[in-house]
Amino acid sequence: MRRIYFMMKKEFRQIFRDPPMVAIIFVMPVVQMLVLSFAITTEIKHVKLAVADLDNGVATRAITRAFANTDRFDVNIVTDDPAAVKEGMRSWDAQVGLVILPGFGRDLARGPAPQVNIVMDGVDGNAASVAMGYAAGILQDYAEKSAAGAPAGAAGRGAFPARMQERMWYNPDLDSKNYMVPGIVVVLLTILPMMLSAMSLVKEKEIGTLEQLQVTPLGRRELLAGKLTPFLILSFIELAIVTVVAVLAFGITMSGSYADLALAALVYLATTIGLGIFISTITGTQQQAMFVAWFFMMFMILMSGFFIPIENMPPFLRRLTLLNPMRYFLAVVRDLFQKGTPLSSLWKDMLPMGLYGLAIFASGVMKFRKRLG
Amino acid sequence: MDETRMTGTAGREAGGENDPRTGRAMDTVVRTRGLTRRFGSFTAVDGVSLDVGRGEIFGFLGANGAGKTTMIRMLCGLLMPSGGEATVAGFDVYRESEGIKRNIGYMSQRFSLYEDLTIEENIEFYGGIYGLKMDEIRVRRDALLEMLGLQAEARKLTRDLPLGFKQRLALGTALLHDPKIVFLDEPTSGVDPRVRRAFWDVIHEESKKGKTVFVSTHFMEEAEYCHRVSIMRDGKVIALGSPGELKREYGRSTIQDVFIEVASGRTAAGGGEARAGGSGDSAGPAGKGGEGS
Structure with a gap:
């Protein structure tokens, strides 16, 4: 000892x-x-977003606002020229591009679920897929809200017949x-x-x-x-x-x-x-x-x-x-x-x-x- | 058996009961019979039989690779022999290495104190490892520091000491627990002649107190300071005796000349054998210790 x-x-x-x-x-x-x-860190914040809003209606501006209102995305570029999105991605000013075609607001009002195009910079594949998830979430959120606010019988409800509720346990904010x-x-x-x-x-x-x-x-x-x-x-x-x-x-x-x-x-x-x-x-x-x-x-x-x-x-x-x-x-x-x-x-x-x-x-x-x- | 043959040549027949130095009877503290160590197909130590008495300064001479270090390492319990017998301080090297370790001091070729500890911390550590009490450690530490004239440097890091002092400190540390036998494996390599002299003063001092000192060396003039010298070649002891005896036997004026003649193996073929045999006879004093009383 x-x-x-x-x-x-x-x-x-x-x-x-x-x-x-x-x-x-x-x-x-x-x-x-x-x-x-x-x-x-696997969470991603302040993803640089370029929005090419070719419709420029009430609905599309609301979508842009929805993106701007989270700290996940920073809306860096708002344009009406899809080429500018490409340019932004090349110059590293944008990691995600959101391209909304003309007639989006009209389609939304009429019923058929209109499309938005999301383009991602795939160089950092991990970040891209995470950002993709966020973007989908924001769009879905917007769609639900507009459907709930819409008059009865509006197309929105039909577009989301089943809703997935995600809840993270133990680490709620991931x-x-x-x-x-x-x-x-x-x-x-x-x-x-x-x-x-x-x-x-x-x-x-x-x-x-x-x-x-x-x-x-x-x-x-x-x-x-x-x-x-x-x-x-x-x-x-x-x-x-x-x-x-x-x-x-x-x-x-x-x-x-x-x-x-x-x-x-x-x-x-x-x-x-x-x-x-x-x-x-x-x-x-x-x-x-x-x-x-x-x-x-x-x-x-x-x-x-x-x-x-x-x-x-x-x-x-x-x-x-x-x-x-x-x-x-x-x-x-x-x-x-x-x-x-x-x-x-x-x-x-x-x-x-x-x-x-x-x-x-x-x-x-x-x-x-x-x-x- | 192996050992009988070996004692035959190196020990018993040569007979005699007295210390070659003092003429008084002496106790054997290290005794080997046919001690052998092989590394694969290479035999580093080949059937060595020795008897070394209390208070004796016993020198190992030999070229690099002649088996000196292997011999010392076996006697210290660092290495298991491949064959033969050996007892150190009465303890068997195979079964009682713990007993051996309590009774020996060892200083290897490499400086083996901790350079990042202070001088006094090194002394305290080794003292503690050897089971000395704290007040014993203090007394011996002060004595050692005084002997080395290092009282003022006691709190300095060991790495800052000049090499000569480091080596003398290592020797002092190896002697701290007052062992019966000290093994010094080329302790003076790399130090200047003045320090070497001081080293040998300590060795003689300890020998007078009854400690047995085993020392291997490259320096032929150091061999002259030993009571007895063994010259090794290819793992065998090929010459053994007091420096005076060896010089007489080989008709040379210095041990250096004896060594060059014996260790280089210039005594060709059959001659070599004859010499080896002859040195076995001259190894008489070795036997004296062994069979004393």
Whole structure:
């Protein structure tokens, strides 16, 4: 126990003596949260819209107003020349064009559902399809309103025999922050413990102190315990910082219990710290360790559903995600934050995560011991 | 058996019960019989049998790759032997490496203190790892700092020390827990002659206190400071004895000349064998310790 204490003391001293390390541990998570949560957003606002209104009647002006009244769209160009829409798109002044043909108002009054043409800049396909959805929603909204306001028997009602009512639960505004920030918690608890433990073990190997430690009475279990406990503690501090910033600064609602979050994190840390140990046994220098850790990190993040929803992946890749411990932890953390599901109901994710943690940590420790034997 | 043969040539027959230096009987603290280590098809250490006594300064000479470091690493418990026997401080290298580790100090070729810790933090850390109490650590730390004249620098980062001081600090740290045996693997490579001298003063001091010192070196003049020297080639000990004995035996005036003749293998074919055998006889003092009493 005393040996572990001295080992931990030494480890903390080394970490806090290294200013870049301190920055990585305490500043990086907050910066990452700021950058990622604002930059990676699936919602789209202020889409530049060009309206070519060839009809220019009461109805079409109302439609234009309906677009202008949301913050989804900024009506940049209003023209009566369809060519101007094309021009606007070329010069990046418009991302979406709305072309209303002459006679729209007349047709609307008469009955047959008139058409509007929407053209999209498909360069950013994702944004285009999201904007498309918004545009359709606004048009439908307008159509419903005008139908409701129209005299009985007007065509409008017939045009919308069934209405779909969408309601988003848990994240009613589809606010991507609620989705992304818990994901960042997961990313940080993946990168930090894995990097720290791999780098610090390999560093001792590189500079020769590991060999020196091996001729002391310090056992390998004590060595690992003394070396890794500080990283476990730091990871929890990290988790606390990120959660506090998420809740206080970003207004993320934490629906579940913090104790559940801590417990799930502990299980997950067995995986990431275990991976760190494992990496340290297959590499000889810090550079090598960095690259290998990078590889694991990329795989884990890309295959976790953090950026790309798992449902959107081809079946082969979808099955591949089952090998990824981060996938389960991400699901658990998102459930805890957004739905407040108790951990006991999340066993479907907790179980594989725990098994991976156990297997990876045990094999890391075993490989570490064997190497030195 | 292997070891019987080896003791035959290197030990028992040569006989004698006395310390080659003091003439008094001595206790064996390191004893190997046919110690062997293979790496794949390469045999790094090939059937080495040695007895080294308490308080003895025992030098390993040999070209790079002759097996010195492998030998030291096996005796420290860093490397499992592939065959043969060895006990260090009475503990078996196969089964009792924990016992060995409590009784030895080790300093490798590479500087192995933490450069990002201060001098006193390094001392405290290693003291703590060896299970010393905090007040013991303080007393020994102060003594070590005084010996090195580093009291004023105690709170400086180790990386800012000149190399000579770093090496002496590493030696002091390896001796902090007062081990019975110290293994020094080329401890003086890269330091200037003045520091090397200071180093050897410490080694002799410790030897007088009864510590056994194993030291491997490239510097032939250092071999002259050892009580006994073994010259290794291709994993075998091919010459063993006090510097004086070796010089007499090979008719050379310096150990350097002895080394060049022996280690380069210039004593061709059969001659080499004869020499090796001959050195086995001259290795008498090794046996003295082993079979003493």
